[in-house]
Amino acid sequence: MPHDHPDHFHHHGISSSGHPYRADNDEPLTYWQRMEIAVRELLIEGGHVTAAEVAQQINTMDSRSPANGAVVVARAWADPEFRARLLQDASAASREMGFDIGPLKLIAVENTAKVHNVIVCTLCSCYPRNLLGLPPDWYKSREYRSRTVSEPRAVLREFGVELPDSVTVRVHDSTADMRYIVLPLRPNGTEGMSQTALAELVTRDSMIGTGLVQAP
C-alpha cells in the first residue's frame, strides 16, 4: 500500500481527519482490539469460521492491489475489443483476465477528452476492492465523501487535477453491490508502448478519478 508519511505509523493520537494512527502490536491493548479477538474466537468456537479461513482471507486481500486494475486498464487501451467488453460488463472482462470479482457488479466508466469520471461512496466505503485492494484512508473520510458530490472540481484541484470548464465531471456514487472503476485517459506519447509498460503508468488514483495518467 503506497503511503507518503511513514513517520505516522508510530505516531500516537488522533489525526485531523478524526482517525487514530495505526497501533502496532506492542502498544497497549484497546477495547476494540479485545472485541476483535473475542468475536473471532467466538465465531471459530461456534464452528462458523476457521482460523485458516481468516488467515486465507487476509492473504487474499493483501494480494489485491492497484496493479491488478492497472493491467486491466492497459489492456483496454491496447485492445479495442477488450475495451468494448470492459465498458459493457467490467465484472466479466476482469474475470476474463483471471481476477476474482466475486458477486459484485463492477462498472467501468471511461474518461474522454470531454468527460472526467470520479468515484465515491457517500454511504460508507464501497470501493472496487476485488480489483484494487482496500481503499485509501481518504476515500473513507467524511471530507472526501461529502465534498466529492458537492464540489468535485475543488476536490480534484486538491489532488492536483485541474480540468478545463469544457470537461464535464461525472461523479459516481458506489453501493455495496455496484462498484465503479475509472478507465483513465491514455496519455499522448504512449503509442507503441507494450501493455506491461502501459500498466506501470496507471496509478491507483487515476482509477478512482482523483488522478490523471501521465506520459513517461
Next chain:
Amino acid sequence: MGGQGAGPIQREEHDFAIWEKRVDALMVLCGEKGLFTVDGLRRALEDMGEDTFEKHSYYERWIAAINQNLIEGGVYTLEELGNRMEEIAKRGKTYGEAQNG
C-alpha cells in the same frame, strides 16, 4: 453524508494493522457464511450516529457493527462476549500478547 460541509481532505495513509485486517476478513467471511449481510453492517454503522463516527476509527466502528449483528442474530450472547473480553484483558497488556492468532 453527501453534500454536508467539510474541510480539506487529509491525504495521509496508513498500513493496516493486523487487527484491522482481521476485522475486514471477519466481515467478508460473515457475509460468505450467511451470518449477516453488508446491509446489516451498514445499518449498525448508521445507527451509531455522528458522534461515534468522529470519535472512533473505521475498523473500530466495523467491529462494533459486526458484533452487534452477531449478537442480534443469536450467534453468541452479550454475556459470552463480555466474559471473553474480560478473559482476553488478563492475557497481557498488548495486542500481540492477547491476540491468539
